[in-house]
Amino acid sequence: MPVVDSIAEYEHLERVNLNMFNILSVVLQEQSITRAGVRLNMSQSAVSGTLARLRTMLGDPLLVRGKSRLVPTERALELIGSLSAVTECVELLSGRAHGKSDAIVPRKCVVACIDEISSILVPAITAEILRSSEHTSVEFKSIEAEDVSQELWSGSVDTAIVSTLGEVPIGHELIGTDELVCLMSKRHPLSRQPHISRAQYEKAEHVALLSHRGRPQYAIESALRARQMSRRNTVAMPFADVIPHLLERSGLLFTTSRRFAEHYASFLPLHMSPLDVELPPINYFQMSTFATRDPLRISWVKAKVRAAWKTLQAENALNVP
Template identity: 30%
Template structure:
């Protein structure tokens, strides 16, 4: 406790910025301080912890083992302090001017965000939202570094170190263009495998999905002729060709230009989850945003 009494808590904010940026200049920009000021604060932090904390690295600074140990406890401590000093129930959406960065591929944007946008614009007209595409493997890092405030992913892809809320469970259906000659009658599994399929690969270039895993367990394979990066392109391809796809039901069920049928093999569905980092977990505006989106699904 005596150590805490003698500690300038602003030093902990600086340490958190340095742990995020690994660079004194960028940390200073994040904190709206001068580079010399941050350098002086780093020297004081080294005295407090009895450790150099950061060493020269090829791209700035690399944290010591002691600094890495401090990373997560420090984030939680600063979040708790923010909650202590934040005025209760101060968020008024009608007057809010927040800018939110939300990560979602086209499926999440269409099924989760699109239904919520009109309500969000009416309730919080001065806020802004940027919907961005980020590879699943980059979501956790970008969320912790402040580049993303909220993300929507499948539960299987979601990083474990973010807060999550399950929004709904989705199932797969077989889909092709309306009038597709092979989708008018119940399909055998053999015919299903002989059709030319399209697959969505968000990471790019993949030709194997959960359907292929299920078929392999039965000693069978299907013909995957095309890989696309998103569902909007998938639907456009299906409408203009005789290719078929296993697609999420919510995406295609109301499109009259597409024929939707049950596949001849049961394919496991997936959960769609909403993800956010610890740094905004207690923020009143962010809580409001999460509740509004979850309530619109």
């Protein structure tokens, strides 16, 4: 390549700045140069000029005129995910460079939560995040314990709340504990007793919460085996929030956390009874990784989860250490 062409190419690339990709991202969202200009506080000609430069640089029209809007090309659709990451990095770097305190606040939080505590914890986390930032959205995922590490390392989840009946893994944050109880209909014969004996528990018919892979809760099964106990799982399903309504209309027992049982017994005709066999406590802990995301932003999300548990503690909804 002639030297003059190399210099020309270098000067062309030098004039490309990351803000151009932010402009493209807004144009793709609005599918209108006029609306994008209003949103960006730029003139229509400036937005058009940036789009023209990007078309030349990327060798693609990016947006073509439709009946009532600009329509993204296939190449532009492929870029959308990358543009989101680029614009977020631009905001992050420029915000911190100018000392903006909100530069660590993410546009979106993705929180994974195990099913049996989600009905109590998810509303509290949502309230905490929305109260802390009017510009942040939150997405929740139901997740399998064995998939947590992969989801965290891939960057598709910011933090995950999982449980164990054993020791909390080293390096993870214990945020709450609870105990196992039995939940049943108020019409169930065992609801008239102060506690449930081993023999009664093993004779009764149970409903088991399945993982999305079709397996009963491993932690509970392991705890029962450790006490040389078993249960008859007559019904099994992967929907934790459906089980209380099933109990209301059946003679089944459900082994679950005290807080889950108390929550549903507060508005459904259900009864909660402890077992006369001592079982290990449920430990809830928070998992995260800084491998693929900005550490300050991950810390922000974790702090909101922690604050949500403290709020629940104040409302006597959870036992927090």
